[in-house]
Amino acid sequence: MREYLPVLMFLAVAIAFAAGTIGLSSIIVPRRSNARKMSAYECGVEPVGNARARFSVKFYLVAVLFILFDIEAVFLYPWAVTFRQLGLVGLIEMMVFIVILLIGYLYLLKKRALEWD
């Protein structure tokens, strides 16, 4: 059980820190409430209208492109874990994989798919 001691200590410190800061701020902070502060977001923008409004289709394009390139990481992780065993062949194969994706990326840059306007 000794090896779990650092984990326990870390846990204790984390809980103490979180509880301490929240507790302290609840004691010393002044409370002056107003309507603006009670709204859903207090970042200064008045939330107006229905949240089910239609989004610009540009968000969709960026999101889809993000997913396509993000999924690359799924294959990078197992490769990174077994990097030493796979050796040079693994490195070359991964480079081929990334170069193919890179060409796709260059193509969509060329097609201006990432420009907002």
Next chain:
Amino acid sequence: MNVLPTPVLLAVDWWALGAVLALSAGILLLLLLEFFPAQARSNRSAIVALLTLAAAGWSVFHVRDAKREIFGGMFVHDGFTVFFTLLFCAAGALAVLLSWDYVKRTRINQAEYYALLLSATAGMIIMAASNDLITIFLGLELMSLALYVLVGFQRHHLESNEAALKYFLLGAFASGFLLYGIALLYGATGTTGLGQMAAVMIDSPMLGNPLFLLGGLLLIIGFGFKVSAVPFHMWTPDAYEGAPTSITAFMSVGAKAAGFAALLRVLMRAMGDVQADWIPILSGLAILTMTVGNITALLQNNLKRMLAYSSIAHAGYVLIAVVAGGRDGAASALFYLAIYAVMNLGAFGVLTLLGREREERVLISDLAGLGFRHPALGIALTLFMISLGGIPPTAGFMAKVYVFSAALNAGLVPLVIIGVLNSVVAIFYYLRVTVALYMEEPQGEPVYVSWATPGVIALIASVVLTLWWGIQANGLLAAAQRSVLGLL
């Protein structure tokens, strides 16, 4: 920690992988070339695509007699792979030639169009060469995703978009079934390799194992969608009608052949011991597919839709060959698919020439009188119709003869009787096209023919092969028989 073995690829392996490598390189090259803008009517992309397909076919042909298992047995290079690789490369090349003028006329983005066409071809080759359910699935998805986009390529056309939507939703639905089937098979046998699966089944018979049965059934449903067997055919007429005609030509041939290639390999490599389970299912599918396809085709007025139902019916004939099984059955399936590829590409090829910019003429009544105004085109279309109908002396006749005789030798008399009756029904709607060509007066403005040299070359090649294989089919048949030896 065990050290993973470094894959050792011999020179022959590189040749065998050459088809997929060449196609991948071609796709990337097409995209990179877009950094140097070409003129709108440039032929650059089409030429790159043709050269890529030629390189792919040549690479595999170069080592056609070798038999190799690559990537731990996931990818096999044998006669079967060579046969289908050459078939897909040839179909791809004919499709490029047929697209040549069509894509310019309809203002399709050429680089992306040809890159997707090559991707679909690569997917088909991977399907045929796979000896593992993982790679079969990946090949199938590579092919399907590329085809979904190609079908919807004319994205400002309502029809093209609708076809893509229907094809996509039903295709993805089918992929779900296929994948779940693969997952269950993996659970039942503990492997996804077809060879290992067969080995597992020798030790522990799977006949009657519910997990295995359900998995196999879902797998057949998934493949049934891809080869458009009834009752999984609903997407076919819509997708074929809405797609750009050059793509209809390509997918009606390539996707079907690829589906049958994967199905044949799975059934013969892994499922040989459970024949009793799948033979009744596939026989039922074959009967339904032929009958529904042919009878519905009778009712069509749109030539593209009629050919779509005809392609469904042809899938039924190939299913008879698959059910017959063994060396003769599998060989006759390959033989049929090759001949079907040529005559169907030809029939759709004639359609790509009809109409002009932003206007497609694909009703059977549009053909009225065409046989007299353009005799060559009329004769070519008539030949393809006769061949599709299975009338001698054309290749289509030989194809049917070999399929039915293989089925007779396997003792499938009822299937053969239904098949022959269906062939008779089919002749009616194929002849209707010929009647329109020669015996009807054109109503309204006669259809415009956009002559283009590459398309004409593709048509001449199809005509020659349809006639040649109708008279002298031994070479192709021998090749098909050699190709299936590796499966048994």
Next chain:
Amino acid sequence: MIPLSWALILSAVVFVIGVIGVLIRRNAIVIFMSIELMLNAANLVFVAFSQHLRSIDGQVFVFFVMTVAAAEVAVGLAIIVNLFRLRETVMVDEVNLLKG
């Protein structure tokens, strides 16, 4: 340790929900989400059997399925967005030009 049968039952339920969703819903996006449910049900089977059989193949398969699903999302949503641009609807029963 969760028994294999639980995972299989859960995945079967998810798969059937997906199939029913495809068959009865008319919104293309919802149909598409149902298809994703089917794929994920298959993933669950792979992972469960991978654990049960002590073989890594199943997990590798899941990686590929995830990639394929991402690619399918890109293609599928592109088609559906294009449909909406052309017709202002994503209801599949209103998409009926092609028939015969």
